[in-house]
Amino acid sequence: MKREARARICVGLTVLFIPYAGLYSVLPLLALFVAERGVRVLAASLAFLLVLSFGLEPTSLKLPLYLVAVSFVAPTFGAAASRRFAGLAGSLSYLAATTVLGCLAILWTATDAGLEPERLLFLATLGGLSGAFLHSASRRAERDFAVPFGSCMVMWLFSFDYPLPELEYMAGIYVFALALGIAAYRMKAADSEAVLSEVIVCLLVIFFANIFWFLLLLSFYLLGSGFTRYKYAKKQEMRIAQSRGGVRGYKNVYSNSLIPLALAVLYGVYGSDLFAFAFLASVATATGDTLASEIGETARSTPRMITNLQPVQPGVDGGVTLLGEAASIFGSLFTGLLAVATGMAGLSGLAAALLGGFLGTNFDSLLGATLQSRGYLSNNGVNLFATLFGALVGGALWAAAM
Numbered sequence: 001m002k003r004e005a006r007a008r009i010c011v012g013l014t015v016l017f018i019p020y021a022g023l024y025s026v027l028p029l030l031a032l033f034v035a036e037r038g039v040r041v042l043a044a045s046l047a048f049l050l051v052l053s054f055g056l057e058p059t060s061l062k063l064p065l066y067l068v069a070v071s072f073v074a075p076t077f078g079a080a081a082s083r084r085f086a087g088l089a090g091s092l093s094y095l096a097a098t099t100v101l102g103c104l105a106i107l108w109t110a111t112d113a114g115l116e117p118e119r120l121l122f123l124a125t126l127g128g129l130s131g132a133f134l135h136s137a138s139r140r141a142e143r144d145f146a147v148p149f150g151s152c153m154v155m156w157l158f159s160f161d162y163p164l165p166e167l168e169y170m171a172g173i174y175v176f177a178l179a180l181g182i183a184a185y186r187m188k189a190a191d192s193e194a195v196l197s198e199v200i201v202c203l204l205v206i207f208f209a210n211i212f213w214f215l216l217l218l219s220f221y222l223l224g225s226g227f228t229r230y231k232y233a234k235k236q237e238m239r240i241a242q243s244r245g246g247v248r249g250y251k252n253v254y255s256n257s258l259i260p261l262a263l264a265v266l267y268g269v270y271g272s273d274l275f276a277f278a279f280l281a282s283v284a285t286a287t288g289d290t291l292a293s294e295i296g297e298t299a300r301s302t303p304r305m306i307t308n309l310q311p312v313q314p315g316v317d318g319g320v321t322l323l324g325e326a327a328s329i330f331g332s333l334f335t336g337l338l339a340v341a342t343g344m345a346g347l348s349g350l351a352a353a354l355l356g357g358f359l360g361t362n363f364d365s366l367l368g369a370t371l372q373s374r375g376y377l378s379n380n381g382v383n384l385f386a387t388l389f390g391a392l393v394g395g396a397l398w399a400a401a402m
Contacts, residue, residue: 281356281394296324318369
């Protein structure tokens, strides 16, 4: 084992000192910082999290020490477990090691916290997923800061007291989410970072809302992936096809799912139908926009700029066609009908999905013709703001119906 690898394991083992040494656990980290140059950023990041946890202890913004303990495990033992594998196999090895050892780290450092098994598993898995994602998505030079700090912040964000499902149900959801991710990876519909992102979204949406909410998002993923391949050869000839054969990355997942995810969490916390209507319209926007782009680009008619209706080349940001508009209506209507079929919403919810999705899709085109064409927003940024706009339309319709 190389010297730096040994030093990283020693950094991870520092978690054993925390229940006894407390804040003085930073001392072995400082010693490792001095002794091995390759772990300086990692040791400094973990030392900062320890100091932050103890510093916030007298305040209402407590950072539980057991969350910091999981952050010791992820970039050390999790990274070591994934080193021999590539792609999704490496990420899953990272996740498994961090989840198992993370549970042990929580038990070791949270002897008086009274955590139920469901919350322990939820936090450890969330730390493993976020750590594996950040390890895969960040550059080598950034990992030693991004992984411990990012995974700790994600766990902290969801560490509030919220009723979780029973342990058996949680385990079933984990298997379901991972099976979907692995299937998407094998079908070359998503890369490893996108799979981890989808699993995170799946777990949080189901835990804070229910599985029918995630089925709406899943329908978007499936339709988006399927229609990306629609007339793909023709799109390649026109040089407007999605890169990498249509394989989706994590930026695409988060730009379309971040607003729906936030709305699902808010619904779980507050229980208002406002967030359900906004969620429907937001997912309908993502679905309608994806179908409008992937189908509309193959239209025989000449696209026209949404701002002035002047003819433009296919694939130009802000260009719309009648076929694309019809595809956006179909995608929005599909989302609304699925919500009605699952009992998630009634006819008013269907109207929110249809109108919110259609307006959100065209707002996406408007942003493409203005801010994106001028370089102020990327395509992912446009998707994020479009789903937010669709959510606002859905929320406004709910308010109008009250």
